[in-house]
Amino acid sequence: xxxxxxxxxxxxxxxxxxxxxxxxxxxxxxxxxxxxxxxxxxxxxxxxxxxxxxxxxxxxxxxxxxxxxxxxxxxxxxxxxxxxxxxxxxxxxxxxxxxxxxx
Ligand SMILES: [Zn+2]
Ligand SMILES: [Zn+2]
Numbered sequence: 001x002x003x004x005x006x007x008x009x010x011x012x013x014x015x016x017x018x019x020x021x022x023x024x025x026x027x028x029x030x031x032x033x034x035x036x037x038x039x040x041x042x043x044x045x046x047x048x049x050x051x052x053x054x055x056x057x058x059x060x061x062x063x064x065x066x067x068x069x070x071x072x073x074x075x076x077x078x079x080x081x082x083x084x085x086x087x088x089x090x091x092x093x094x095x096x097x098x099x100x101x102x103x
Contacts (some may be wrong), residue, residue, distance in 0.1 A: 009037065009047040021045050042066055 006021035008014030010028040025045055029037065038053055040046030042062035048055075057063060 006045065010035070 004018045006016055006018045006024075008016070008021075008024060008028055010025075010032045014024065014028065016024055022045065025047055029039075029047060036050060037047040038050050040048065040056060040060060040062070042060055046056065046060060046062065
């Protein structure tokens with residue numbers, strides 16, 4: 001994890017630690033403004049040429065991870081909605097005062 005390196009999309013000779021990448025791509029983007037690179041909506045570190053957009057979205061690891069996470073979130077949601085049937089049961093118990101006091 002600590003050895004993760006970032007290769008600048010503007011110049012493959014720019015190799016740095018991922019922790020320096022954000023600062024670098026911002027500066028490198030300014031220096032290469034004429035290229036009109038697109039910033040990936042899934043990861044601000046993914047910059048690519050407009051003509052490479054389709055290719056990038058196909059292979060973008062963040063996009064693939066997000067889709068996987070969304071599937072997990074939907075799975076969680078169905079579990080939560082299943083639990084929503086519990087409050088009415090608790091209300092019924094609260095209504096039954098005699099039973100609650102005798103406990
Ligand atoms: Zn660079
Ligand atoms: Zn991306």
